[in-house]
Amino acid sequence: MAYLTDRKRAQGTGSGRQGTMHHWQMLVSSILLVVLVPLFVLTFGIGLGGTYEETLAYFSRPFPAIVTALCLIVGILHFKREAEEAIEDYMHGVAERLTFIAVGALAYTLIAVALFALIKIAL
């Protein structure tokens, strides 16, 4: 017991059972969102509201397609971590683990579907 270091004592004891990686990732994506959110709202907002043909033509252009893909990937991964943080704080045990996995499944499915749709429209 006397040989345990403070670091060893602290390791794996937070509500997320992990270190500071999550916090660092949130800092990075929080800064990215300041650029991406206004870009996405404008790009997607302009794309919204046209006819079927106009919409397809708009999202096959490189700029709207790339901006939409980029913002959805970074945004959904950020919101996934946001939801995971809340789950770690308020849920415990099996329910916590299963909800955590479900949020991950939802987030990765959304990204896959979004990329498929954008590629299909663009090509």
Place this chain on the structure above:
Amino acid sequence: MADVNRGNRPLSPHLQIYRPQMTSMSSIMVRITGIACLVLSVIVVAWLLAASTSEAAFDAWNGLLRSWFGKLVMFGATWAVFYHMLGRLRHVIWDFGYALDVETSEKMGMGMFIGATVLAVVAVLVV
């Protein structure tokens, strides 16, 4: 050092008996809008999927989004994503060690509510 005091620590008051403050409410709203954005992104992704599938699917989803209720949800989503962006920006400022006093934090909290509303209205007017 090695033997940490485990029983007799000061505890923070429970959420339900905690007096609502500018700092706590604006912080809780960041979390709520963050989770809301994950749920709301389903609407955006479904709209893209509908557009890539067929004209009939697109018209159905698009009609729903462009109804008065759909527009209300989209405005709410725009507000939520802007609020979350500003709230997270406040975390970034705090993480770098600035503006940690209560007074400035309260001002930033007010700025988040006002800023998100202004940005959402501007977005609606521009788009």
